[in-house]
Amino acid sequence: MTTTLRPAEPLQQRPDGGCSRTYDVCVNSRRVGSVHLSTDPGFGAASGVIGLLRVDEPDRGRGRGTVAALASEEVLRGWGCAEVQISVPAEAEAGLRMARSLGYTERSRNMVKELPAEPPALPEGVEVRPMTDAEYGAWAARSREGYAQSWIDRGVPEDQARAKAESSHAKYLPEGLATPGVALHVVVRDGRPAGHLWTGRIELEPGRWAAYVYDIEVAEEQRGHGYGRALMVLAERVARAAGETLLGLHVFAGNTPAIRLYESLGYRTTYVNSAKELR
Helix, strand or coil: EEEEEECCCCCCCCCCEEEEEEEEEECCCCCEEEEEEEEEECHHHHEEEEEEEECCCCCCCHHHHHHHHHHHHHHHHHHHCEEEEEEEECCCCCHHHHHHHHHEEEEEEEEEEEEECCCCCCCCEEEEEEECCHHHHHHHHHHHHHHEEECCCCCCCHHHHHHHHHHHHHHHHCCCCHHHCEEEEEEECCCCEEEEEEEEEEEECCCCEEEEEEEECCCCCHCCCCHHHHHHHHHHHHHHHHEEEEEEEEEEECCHHHHHHHHHHHCCCEEEEEEEEEE
């Protein structure tokens, strides 16, 4: 039997040059699932995304998903993509095994926490305050640079990484400190900033919104003093004050201290995000 992809809609073109299309996964022309292929608006048209790959229950366990993924990679090569990304639900063990077997490397993961009705108190002696206009410019430049470098360190070409950092800030901080629904805080030690926290709101899935930690950082010389944990407690308090019951975040693979901190605070992984080069 032959597993192939059959277009289920016309090719969708975006103004930025990107494109997307949904395909039926077929076995001898019989539909057994679907997959959505696109280019990543953040990284640009050279980065493809395999999304929503599903095989119907009766046809699972027969390698259909693996062949569909390989066929998807061929489509993305035809679009001129140099890499492909895939996000797999953390509980989808078969999908995670398939991604590893096809050579995908984890880059990051998404995590979420169901917030308690009464958020925890900040640790005694920790001082936090809103970020000032005077601090914002330097922080924004440093944040974009750090975000871009995190992608570069995981194999993303520099131009794509910097484009991703610029587009993310433009999308989620279009009005800087005045962006609706956004909060930027600073943790202070001895009167000087020791770290920062950027929180807001995001649509985790269609129709499912949550509070979100966009950026958290503790100055290198201030690490090990509990400020990271204090800032995450602050994020919970900010989210609860805004009426949210979920708090999500994104963490890069290899950032073991951060992952351990989040897990100790009750966060669970929802998606594992991986990528590989298309040769």
